[in-house]
Structures are given as structure tokens and as C-alpha cells.
Amino acid sequence: MPLPLALDAQDATPASPGLSTQPLTILQEVFGYGAFRGQQQAIVDHATAGGDALVLMPTGGGKSLCYQIPAISRHRAGKGVTIVVSPLIALMHDQVGALEEVGVNAAFLNSTHSQEDAQRIERDMMAGRLVMLYAAPERITNLRFQAQLASLHERGLLSLFAIDEAHCVSQWGHDFREDYLQLSMLHERFPDVPRLALTATADDSTRADMIERLKLEDARVFISSFDRPNIRYALVEKDEPRKQLLRFIRDEHDGDAGIVYCQSRKKVEETAAWLTEQGVSALPYHAGLDASVRQKHQDRFLREDGLVMVATIAFGMGIDKPDVRFVAHLDLPKNIESYYQETGRAGRDGGDADAWMTYGLADVVNQRRMIDESPAHDDFKRVQRGKLDALLALAEAHDCRRVRLLGYFGEASAPCGNCDNCLNPPATWDGTEAARKLLSCIYRFWQHGQNRFGAGHLIDVLRGKHTDKVAQYGHDSLSTFGVGSELSDNQWRAVLRQLVSLGHVVAEGEYNTLALTDSARAVLKGGVQLTLREAMESPKRGRVSKAGGKPAAAPADLDGDALSRFADLKAWRAEVAREHNLPAYIVFNDATLADMARVAPQTLGELSAISGVGAKKLQAYGEQILTVLGR
Numbered sequence: 001m002p003l004p005l006a007l008d009a010q011d012a013t014p015a016s017p018g019l020s021t022q023p024l025t026i027l028q029e030v031f032g033y034g035a036f037r038g039q040q041q042a043i044v045d046h047a048t049a050g051g052d053a054l055v056l057m058p059t060g061g062g063k064s065l066c067y068q069i070p071a072i073s074r075h076r077a078g079k080g081v082t083i084v085v086s087p088l089i090a091l092m093h094d095q096v097g098a099l100e101e102v103g104v105n106a107a108f109l110n111s112t113h114s115q116e117d118a119q120r121i122e123r124d125m126m127a128g129r130l131v132m133l134y135a136a137p138e139r140i141t142n143l144r145f146q147a148q149l150a151s152l153h154e155r156g157l158l159s160l161f162a163i164d165e166a167h168c169v170s171q172w173g174h175d176f177r178e179d180y181l182q183l184s185m186l187h188e189r190f191p192d193v194p195r196l197a198l199t200a201t202a203d204d205s206t207r208a209d210m211i212e213r214l215k216l217e218d219a220r221v222f223i224s225s226f227d228r229p230n231i232r233y234a235l236v237e238k239d240e241p242r243k244q245l246l247r248f249i250r251d252e253h254d255g256d257a258g259i260v261y262c263q264s265r266k267k268v269e270e271t272a273a274w275l276t277e278q279g280v281s282a283l284p285y286h287a288g289l290d291a292s293v294r295q296k297h298q299d300r301f302l303r304e305d306g307l308v309m310v311a312t313i314a315f316g317m318g319i320d321k322p323d324v325r326f327v328a329h330l331d332l333p334k335n336i337e338s339y340y341q342e343t344g345r346a347g348r349d350g351g352d353a354d355a356w357m358t359y360g361l362a363d364v365v366n367q368r369r370m371i372d373e374s375p376a377h378d379d380f381k382r383v384q385r386g387k388l389d390a391l392l393a394l395a396e397a398h399d400c401r402r403v404r405l406l407g408y409f410g411e412a413s414a415p416c417g418n419c420d421n422c423l424n425p426p427a428t429w430d431g432t433e434a435a436r437k438l439l440s441c442i443y444r445f446w447q448h449g450q451n452r453f454g455a456g457h458l459i460d461v462l463r464g465k466h467t468d469k470v471a472q473y474g475h476d477s478l479s480t481f482g483v484g485s486e487l488s489d490n491q492w493r494a495v496l497r498q499l500v501s502l503g504h505v506v507a508e509g510e511y512n513t514l515a516l517t518d519s520a521r522a523v524l525k526g527g528v529q530l531t532l533r534e535a536m537e538s539p540k541r542g543r544v545s546k547a548g549g550k551p552a553a554a555p556a557d558l559d560g561d562a563l564s565r566f567a568d569l570k571a572w573r574a575e576v577a578r579e580h581n582l583p584a585y586i587v588f589n590d591a592t593l594a595d596m597a598r599v600a601p602q603t604l605g606e607l608s609a610i611s612g613v614g615a616k617k618l619q620a621y622g623e624q625i626l627t628v629l630g631r
């Protein structure tokens with residue numbers, strides 16, 4: 001099949017005569033996509049023309065093309081190699097594999113190459129034949145590499161620097177920070193080489209940090225909407241977290257790929273083992289596992305269908321698996337930035353996805369304590385506390401979660417209709433009286449014997465239970481004994497959790513004993529009205545039931561023949577992916593396969609019209625696909 005490469009005369013360049021430098025043409029021919037999304041076009045035009053840019057775009061927004069297309073265009077125009085700085089060596093293999101699949105000459109440098117391969121790559125780079133070279137930040141500061149960059153630069157073959165995950169440079173994004181800080185040298189050494197910094201982290205402090213540290217003061221800033229409309233947010237009260245998780249997976253995500261975040265390594269291991277016992281295919285991932293085990297689990301997650309990864313936050317950065325259908329949190333994340341980044345790993349392909357979290361009193365207490373006890377500076381702690389408060393406000397919110405999330409990133413929006421609170425508005429009640437009873441009970445403890453107690457005893461006293469401890473301390477003589485018999489244990493826990501969230505009560509020390517804060521006084525005095533939310537479970541998504549005969553994770557609108565074509569295409573794709581040692585979605589993603597199954601093209605021409613089928617893939621796989629489709 002001849003490639004559609006008829007070009008304007010001005011497109012032809014000495015470097016790659018006959019190949020277009022037009023971004024849209026590259027998008028269509030190389031990547032097989034019909035149109036740019038959102039701000040991609042503006043970003044690509046700006047970078048292709050040699051401007052510096054800072055790109056803030058949510059996960060799944062399509063950042064890769066923002067530097068890949070300028071890299072290809074500029075290479076075709078004879079400007080040489082684009083250096084892509086990316087923090088995770090483990091993922092470069094797949095990123096480069098994806099580019100090779102679409103016929104772009106890309107490579108990565110790391111210690112896994114044989115000497116021969118490494119030399120070939122360096123030769124390719126030094127000759128300006130490579131379009132993109134992926135490198136970890138620590139390589140940039142390597143003297144030999146610096147000398148190579150200088151040589152390329154002298155010969156006009158250093159085209160562009162793309163700095164992915166640029167938030168790593170910020171003091172709020174610790175990982176890899178030292179290496180990222182060195183990247184400011186790129187600008188000092190090669191001031192005329194354009195730079196494109198990209199991140200999915202958008203809060204003001206991180207943005208300011210990136211601009212300052214990477215010396216991007218003159219760069220154009222492109223801010224995309226951070227909304228991820230296909231992700232449904234739900235935050236449920238913790239009851240029996242594991243069982244809640246299992247129910248959520250079974251009811252809504254049977255057979256789907258997902259990520260479950262836990263705070264501790266131990267909990268990761270226990271949860272993965274337990275899910276496996278319950279018949280869910282789950283793997284653990286945390287920094288305490290052997291590097292080879294981590295790598296193996298990550299590979300399996302990327303390459304196999306329907307695996308659940310149970311992980312600490314050590315897992316996820318740079319994971320570009322597009323068909324992760326849910327992200328669940330069994331523990332409270334650090335702050336809203338982390339929450340949004342972690343949940344953003346769901347649904348990159350634009351299909352329905354869930355962000356689901358359970359949280360309870362202990363989470364609130366733990367997170368507060370972790371900040372208090374950290375060795376950090378007071379200023380830093382104050383910022384962290386503020387960030388935690390914002391997250392807790394999100395968790396306790398009665399209104400649209402998305403409005404609050406986007407609002408946190410400075411974006412105004414209307415209620416979304418796709419979060420738990422929108423779908424099932426929570427019942428609220430005036431908890432002022434209950435809160436005052438609870439606070440005054442803590443006050444009485446202190447007054448009575450200068451002693452402090454935990455949540456269990458507090459609730460026993462409020463509910464008027466004659467326990468041993470009540471007798472021991474004579475707490476049945478307190479004026480608050482039994483004043484709260486109208487609420488259940490659970491309801492009192494919810495009241496307490498919300499009071500801790502709001503900062504009126506703190507839990508301290510080894511036994512989480514409770515104490516009042518200054519702000520409790522205003523509530524006790526009656527100056528503050530408290531609207532509290534009642535507990536509720538997450539709403540169901542109401543998908544086509546898997547029992548209805550659909551294979552797990554099939555697009556909802558496929559049926560009959562299309563469904564069987566989809567299954568055939570998936571089997572064929574798995575075969576190719578194995579041969580190429582790449583994740584299946586890099587060969588073709590689910591959306592592209594679903595389109596093929598729907599349309600059932602009979603000719604190469606018809607096949608080339610499917611989104612995601614570029615020239616190289618058409619050439620490499622076209623005939624095979626038509627055969628699979630039974631032409």
C-alpha cells in the first residue's frame with residue numbers, strides 16, 4: 001500500500017526529502033489519529049517552531065504527542081535529535097517500543113543494553129539519525145553524555161529537550177528531585193535549544209517551583225482543563241475495608257485491570273494475598289520487594305489482561321497502561337495532588353473508570369500524626385497540614401466531588417453528575433448538638449481527672465455503657481454520661497471523624513487519646529453550626545452485567561458478530577505483543593480494536609481510516625488484520 005505522502009514543495013527538506021514536517025500530517029500518517037485533542041495543536045505548533053513551553057495536562061490528556069510530533073517534525077527538517085528526559089528507566093523500553101511500532105527511530109540509553117547495542121545507539125545519535133533519545137535525568141549530568149550533547153549542538157543536531165514528569169523538580173514532588181534539579185544546566189549550556197517541560201501536577205506551588213528551578217520564566221504555559229470526565233469519584237466510609245473492596249471489584253470490575261493503593265508494605269502484601277484467595281488475580285508491588293520481582297510484576301500488569309496491582313505509591317509514575325479501569329485507595333493519600341495523580345491512572349483511554357476510596361477515623365488520625373511527627377521544618381508542616389485539611393474536606397463533602405477537586409486546582413465547574421455525591425446526594429443532618437455533647441465529654445474527662453481517653457471509651461460514656469473502664473474512672477458520674485444514647489456507635493464514630501477532620505479534636509500519643517483544640521471552644525459555645533453527612537455506600541455504576549454473557553472488559557456497545565471479531569482481534573494482538581515483547585496496547589489499544597470489530601473493514605484503504613492505524617502499522621499488520629476479520 002503506497003503511503004499518502006504527496007507534499008507541498010516547501011515541506012521537502014534536505015534532511016528527509018519527501019517527508020512532511022506538518023504536525024497534522026504527522027499525526028495522521030504516523031500515529032493514525034484524525035485530529036489533535038484540546039490544546040495539543042497549539043503546543044505542538046509552538047514547540048515545533050522552537051518555543052519553550054510548560055505543559056500542564058492531566059494524565060491521559062495526551063502529553064506524549066506534544067513532544068513526539070515536534071521531535072519528528074524538527075528531525076525531518078534536519079534539526080537532529082530530541083532528548084526526552086524521563087525518570088523511570090524501567091518504562092523506557094515500552095515507550096521506545098511504541099515509537100518503533102509506528103516507524104519512528106527512537107532509542108533509550110541505560111545499563112541493560114549490550115555494549116554493541118549501546119554503541120550502535122550512540123552512533124545513531126551522533127550521526128543525527130535518531131529522532132528521539134530517552135534518557136534518565138542522571139544521564140544528563142554524565143560528563144561523557146554532556147560532551148556528546150555539545151558535539152551535536154555544535155553541528156546543529158540538538159533539536160529539542162522534552163522534560164517529562166517535570167514536577168519531580170519541585171520540593172513538593174520529592175522523588176528523583178536531586179537529579180531533576182541538575183536539569184537547569186541544559187538551559188545554561190544550550191540556551192538556544194528549545195525546552196518542553198510536561199507534567200500532570202497542576203497546583204500553584206508546584207507550577208511556580210518548576211518555572212523557577214527549570215528556568216522557564218520565558219516559556220509559554222499551556223494549562224489544560226484537569227477534568228477527567230470519564231472517571232467516577234466515590235469516597236466511602238470505612239467499615240470492613242477489605243470486604244468493601246472485594247464487593248466493589250466483584251460488582252463493578254470483575255475481570256478488569258485496576259490498582260489498589262495501600263499505605264504500608266505489609267498491608268500491600270496481605271491485601272494482595274487475600275484478594276488472590278478470593279479469586280481476584282492480584283499482585284503486590286512496593287519498594288521493599290526485590291527489584292526483579294517488582295519488574296516482573298509491573299511487566300505482568302502491563303502485558304496481561306485484567307490484573308489487579310496492590311501497591312504502595314512506589315507504583316504508578318509513568319505507567320501509561322490505558323485500560324486501567326479502577327484505582328482504589330484503602331488508605332488516605334497524602335493530599336489532593338497525590339490523590340488526583342494516583343486516581344488519574346484510571347481510564348486513560350477515555351472509557352468509563354472508577355476512583356474509589358474508603359476512609360475512616362484512623363486514616364485521619366494517622367495522616368495528622370505523620371505530619372506532626374515528621375522531622376520536617378515547621379513551615380513545611382504547616383503547608384502539609386493545609387493540604388491534608390483540603391483532602392479531608394473533600395472526603396467529608398456533601399456536594400460534587402469533581403467541583404471541589406477542580407476548584408482545588410483553580411478551575412471552576414458545575415456539578416458533574418458522575419460522582420457519588422451527584423448520583424446519590426448524601427443525607428445530611430444538623431450535628432451541632434451532637435458535636436457539643438462529644439466535645440464537652442472530652443472536656444469533662446480532662447476536668448475530672450486530667451486524663452485523656454480514646455474513641456472507644458468516649459463513645460461508651462456518651463452512650464451510657466457501664467463498662468469496667470467506666471467504673472474504674474467513675475465516669476458514670478459525669479454529667480455527659482449517657483447524654484448520647486440516641487446515636488449508635490457508628491454514628492458517633494462518624495461525628496468524631498468529622499470533628500477530627502475539621503480540626504476541633506486531635507488524637508495524640510501511642511493510644512490516640514483525644515484532646516480539644518482551640519477551635520473547639522467556638523463550637524462548645526454554640527457559635528458554629530455543623531452540618532454533617534450521614535454514612536452511605538457507593539452507588540453502582542449499573543453497567544451491563546457480566547452475567548449477561550459479555551466477556552470481561554469488552555466495550556459495552558459491541559454485540560454478536562462484532563463481539564466475536566473483537567475477541568479474535570484480541571487473540572491476534574496478544575500473539576503479536578508476545579513476539580515483540582511489548583504490552584498489547586502498544587500494538588493497538590482497545591479502542592482501535594473495538595473500532596475494527598465494529599466497522600469490519602474489508603480493504604487496506606478502509607482499515608487505514610480507523611483511528612490509531614498509522615502508515616507503518618497498516619503496512620506491518622494490515623494484511624494479517626484483514627485475514628483475522630475474515631476478508
Ligand code: ADP
Pocket residue numbers: 033034035036037040057058059060061062063064065320322348349589
Ligand atoms: P498522558 O501522557 O498525558 O497521560 P498519553 O500521551 O499517554 O497521555 O495519551 C493517552 C492516550 O490518548 C494514548 O493512548 C494516546 O495514544 C491517546 N491520544 C493522545 N492524543 C490523541 C489524539 N489526538 N487522538 C487520539 N488519541 C490520542
Ligand code: ZN
Pocket residue numbers: 399400401402403415416417418419420421422423
Ligand atoms: Zn459530581
